[in-house]
Amino acid sequence: MFRGAFCIFIIDMKVLSAQQIREADAYTITHEPISSVLLMERAAAECAGWMVHTFGEAPPPFYVFCGMGNNGGDGLVIARLLRDQGYNVHAYMVHHSATASPDNLANQPYVQDVQSIYSPADFPLMEATGVVVDAIFGTGLSRPVEGWVASILHKINDGYGRHTIVSIDMPSGLMADSVTGHAACVHANYTLSFQFYKLAFLLPENAARVGETVILPIGLHPDFINNVETKYHVVDPRIVKTIYQPRDPFAHKGTYGHALLVAGSYGKMGAAVLAARACLRAGAGLLTVHVPQRGYEILQTAVPEAMCETEDQPTAFSAHFHEPFKHHQAPGYATIGVGPGLGTAAATARALEKLMELYHKPMVLDADALNMISEYPFLLQKLPKDSILTPHPKEFERLFGPKEDQFERLELLSAKAVELQVYILLKGRFSAMACPDGAVYFNPTGNPGMATAGSGDVLTGILTGLLSQGYTPKAALLLGAWLHGLAGDLAADDISEESLIAEDIINYLGQAYLELRK
C-alpha cells in the first residue's frame, strides 16, 4: 500500500519583519493586556536569567552599553537585574539621539551610576576579560550607523576574543530585513533574540555578526503569532515531530514504496553508493539503483540491500535508459532520485529529458541532473510538478543566474519555486527551502563538519527514501533536511566536525530518527 499524502497540520516558527514585531508588541500590550514597560521587564528578565545561567559561576564584570530606544531600555533593566543579584555591572548610555524612548526614560531612575557616552573619547577602559552587553540598537535601527556612534561599535568589536559580546535582540548596526553591507555593526558571540529569528540571522553574510543565536520566549500574544502571515519560517522540532509518522505495525516492504535512484558514473560510483545507503536508511521499502555496467559490482557489493539495474554505456544514464525504465513502469516506482555522480554527457541529458517525459510523480533532482538542466534550460519546463531540486549555491547560480546578496537570492528562490511549481532547497548553513506557494523554510540543524564530499548525495538519498514512503514533497523536504542536519550534529558530537565524512551522516540517521520519538 502506498500511503499517499499524510494529512498533516504544519506548525512552524515564523520569521517576522521588524514592522511585524512592532505589531506583535502592540497587540500583546493591548490584548494580554500588559504595559509596555512590563513587557520590557519580561524580555530583559529572560536575558538576565540566561546570563546568570551562562556566566553565573565565576561572574565576570558586565559592561552594559545602552542606546536610547527600547533596546537600550532592555539594557537598563538587565543592568538593574544583574546588580540586584550582586554582580559587578558597569552601565553606559550611548547618546546617539536627542531624546530617549518613554520606556527607556521610565527605567533610567532605577539604574544608578550610568556613565554617558557622547563621543569615542568617553569609551571606557575595561578589564581584560568580561561580558559586554550590547543593547544600543535593536529592531528600531532605521539607517546605517555612522560617525562617532559607528566608532563606538568598532571599539566594542576591538574587544572581540577577550570579551564575550552578548547582543540583545540584534547585534547593534544589523538591519533586520535588509542588507547591512559594510556598515558598522557589532560582532557578537551570542545574540539573545526575542521569540523569533530575524531574517538577517539566517544569511551567510551575517554569520560573523550574529554569533550563536539564542531565541528567548517573551510571551508575545499567541493569537497574533498564529494569524500573522509571513513568507519566511524556521523549522523547529515541533514541526518535524508533527510530520514524522511511526511505522505501521502491519507494514510489509511494499508499504514503504519502491524507489529508483539514477546515479553514478565512472570514477563517481561513491555518490551512487552514498545516496543508495541513505535512501534505505531513511526507510524506503525497496530500492533499485540504475548505474553504468562498470559500477555493477561496486554497487552490489557496497549496498547488497539494493537491486541494481545497468546498461552497457560507460555512463549510468545513456540515451538507451528509457527502455529499461519503461519496462519497470508496471510496478511503478514510488519516486525517483536522479543526479549524484551522474555526469553531464549529451546522451545523459537526452535520457533525463526522456525520463521527465515518462514520469509524472514528484522526483528529487540534484547535482549533475541540475547541471544538465542549467545547460538545457528548456528542461525546466518538463519538471514533474512538486519535484524537489537541491542545488548548492553554485548549482543555483548556474540554474537561475547570479545575485548580489542572499536577500535577492532568497527572493529569486521563492519566485522560481512558484513559477516552476516545484520545491527548491538552496543548501547552506541554514538551507532555505522554497515551496510552490512561495513560502520559504530555513533548516536550523547541521554543522560545518557537513561541508565534506558526498554529504549532498546523502541528502538526495534521504529525500528519495522519504518520498518513497509516502511523505508529501513538503513533508519529505522539511523532515529530510532536519534529519540530515541532525544526523550530522549527532555524528559531530561523537567524532568531531573535522573527522565527519558523508558516511557518518548515514550511520547516525537512525539516532536522528530516535530523537524524533523523544
Ligand SMILES: NC(=O)C1=CN([C@@H]2O[C@H](COP(=O)(O)OP(=O)(O)OC[C@H]3O[C@@H](n4cnc5c(N)ncnc54)[C@H](OP(=O)(O)O)[C@@H]3O)[C@@H](O)[C@H]2O)[C@@H](O)CC1
Ligand atoms: N516585541 C519585542 O520584540 C520587544 C522588543 N523590545 C525591545 O525593543 C527594541 C526596539 O526598540 P525601538 O523600536 O525603540 O528601537 P531601538 O532598536 O531601540 O532603536 C531606536 C533608537 O535608535 C535610533 N536610531 C535608529 N537608527 C539609528 C542610527 N543609524 N544611528 C543613530 N540612531 C539611530 C532612534 O532614534 P532616531 O531614529 O529618532 O534618531 C531611536 O532612538 C527591540 O529590539 C527590543 O530590544 C522589548 O523591550 C520588549 C518587547
Ligand SMILES: Nc1ncnc2c1ncn2[C@@H]1O[C@H](COP(=O)(O)OP(=O)(O)O)[C@@H](O)[C@H]1O
Ligand atoms: N556549515 C554547514 N552547516 C550546516 N550544513 C552544512 C554546512 N555545510 C554543508 N552543509 C550541508 O551539507 C550538504 C552539502 O551538500 P553538497 O554541497 O551538495 O555536497 P556534495 O556535492 O559534496 O554531496 C548540504 O545539505 C548542506 O546544507
Ligand SMILES: [K+]
Ligand atoms: K543590540
